Amino acid sequence: MPPSRQRGVSRREFVKAAVAIGGSAALSACLGRESPDLPQGPDDLSGLSRRQHAWNDALRTDDHGNHVPPKHHLLLYLDYAGDGTPADADRETAETALRSLERAYPPNTDDGDIGLLFTVGYAPAYFERFEGALPESVDLPAPEALAPFENPVPDEPDAVVHLASDYGSVLLAAEEGLLGERDEVNGRAMDATFDGVFERAALAEDGRARRTGFIGEGLPADNQDVAGIPDSEPVPDDSPLYMGFESGFEKTQATEDSVTIAEGPFAGGTAQHVSSMDLNLTQWYEQDSREHREASMFCPAHADNDVIEGTGENLGNSSGVGGCAETVEEDARDGVVGHAQKNARAREDGRPVMLRRDFDSTDGDRAGLHFLALQESISDFVKTREAMNGTDAAAEGAVGQRANNGILQYINVRRRGNYLLPPRESRALPTPRPGA
Template sequence: MSDSYGIDRREFVKAAVAIGGASALSACLDRGPEIDVPRGPEDPASAFPERQHAWNAALPTDDAGNNHHPRHRVLLPLSYGDGMPTDAERETVEAALAGLERAYERSAAGLLLTVSYSPYYFDRFDESLPESVDLPEPRALADFEDPDADDIDAIVHLASDHGEVVMGAEEALKGEVDELNGVSQPDASLTDVFTLGERRTGFIGDGLPAENQDVDGVPDDGPVPEDAPLYMGFESAFQGNQPGEDRVTIQSGPFAGGTTQQLSTLTLNLKQWYEQDSRDQRVSKMFCPHHASEGTVEGTGENLGTDPQMDDCGDPTETARSEGVVGHGQKMVDVREDDAPIILRRDFDSTDQDRAGVHFLSLQRTIEDFVTTREAMNGDDVASNSAVGQRTNNGILQYIDTVRRGNFLIPPRSLRALPPANPADDAAENAEVAHA
């Protein structure tokens, strides 16, 4: 629906999120209608789960049973600088975060957030991270990759169905607003402790990519399907393609209840995807050739419900030999435990730098789980035993480039404010892992 300014409100909100700042927030609020977001609890520490990443219970599901992921996202990169964190700084960070949680309900309609820390942050401590935490520095994971290392100290992930909520939360964390959703905010901000880097933004959800395709990397004629949730035109986060949160949660040690986060910035080149490849070729490369020949995927794939039916696709190597192409999803079938993947995806599209891209954010118990999954995506064995190339006709590899990659630890909630590298045992005893 267009407002009195003649601009579709959803498109305006998305643009405001991308721009950011107090003026964009104010302009967005002025356009109304005023959103009604329930407030959070007075004491978030006792009301919220110890697992920061335990979002699933706070997400609604669609008619098929897939989780509905928050439509608007902001990533705030943070640099701490030199030296060791102080108790006073920890109190400031925790106060700023808790202020958001009192202002907004913990849900997709309210606000979901995580705070994570890189290996570069932990390098400042004399102690090493415990053996139960796998947090190496990021590296290239294919011969054709050369990503920059995301060497910031920390990053905050803000997510909501309402662009006004993520913008308001960002301004509060910067100390720019005294009140949020009718709740007074503390005299504490992340910028009292951290230096804020270049913000990153994005979106996911039916119609949003089509409304934001006037950017580099997408053909000029606007080919993204109007109802697609992602730029490449298909549903992605099928429930059958996601593990449970238990599978990605660290189970022992002082960071039990936490998880690791991998964050890759990808650029998309969709000109060949839409201008040269046919619909059947796109289905073959995203899913598998069997799905293309059998007409398994209708539209964006909503007809598949919660299961993309990858078990019907056959062996990737045999398919590559017989068909000259192999599907992205097809290659992932072997990287499963108990018939579920080992990484939990919470990625989203982006128009940062006025280019179509993806912030590929995944959660996993160890970074090695992501490495294993990425190696399967590379399909080196498939490429060396068929006419499929290292990137051409090898899933979706030829359409994406990894320009930046970072590895992070999302600690349990009780340790989210400037954690030490190896917290005392008594702090870890407060983590309720099994029933968080």
């Protein structure tokens, strides 16, 4: 971990670094800093939702009713270790391992802390090993470039496990328990592991099979000593994300119900998209004015009328850009159009079609973002991304393909992947037609 320029290593910096490094030594060091005293999970798992993505009931909410995400995140990219189609014995082993984690850690505690939440998703490449195709109720295309100015590498492992907790040590222990590197987690024996069933994925072009990150007040500021952020350490101390503003307003998120697949053998599941991005924030903080950042992130009207205070916590449970969606082309002619302003045009019945669970990252010692979104179909993500591209705005003159076009010039999409998150009963090595 790079040394901090101006201060000693805080607990939050240390935990972030330990999660990024991984392994038993990092876990031991992390436990020494965190010392979580978590109860074990339930013996009876029948009360858990069949929706893997049903996290909101476990999350605390802030004073405005916005769900507060877990602080620490880990993405494990995995390949099936066997040949051909998975055997039933492997399914049973994988499911037993997942249930062991659920019995080891509670989703949350009486104090509202997140113990462990996780999902397991499968890429289109996984389902290609079967003769039958996915049902029409599942929209899961291979990942591709979605703008003329991007060229992401497609992530096509068999599976990805998303682990989330308020404690970095929990993520490290859960990772080692799943992969067969620990016999017990949180004082509870692992009844089975992924050893011999899954292995870390071999991703194209040196892709990381293990990706980490964080979100929450103070964490980006504590971890800004990386490439992509100016030496002046400009990230506000109370910002939950590197770009300095609140995100995840309740009214600018899809509901868990609306992103759930409604019919077919995977009813109760959802589609997940993950884009891994580099952030380039030197101009954002050192050349762009505060007014320009507000206009670029939200909309010019917010900047002109001093709507945003600090990181935007005063906005409550909505970014308030609904009316700005009608002035995109006009604002583009005037010189800048906002990120949230463009995305508001992709709403249905006044609500977004995606539920975002993204988080910042220092993977590779540079500022990044793992943009993780849930939606009923990948086409919903594509529609939102097309709105974000602002092609119509760029055609208006003053706004370019990326320049002054929301936040496009500050992000670079390196990798992209699409995944199906089955309902809990078929999350372990599913066939394209569970139950058939």
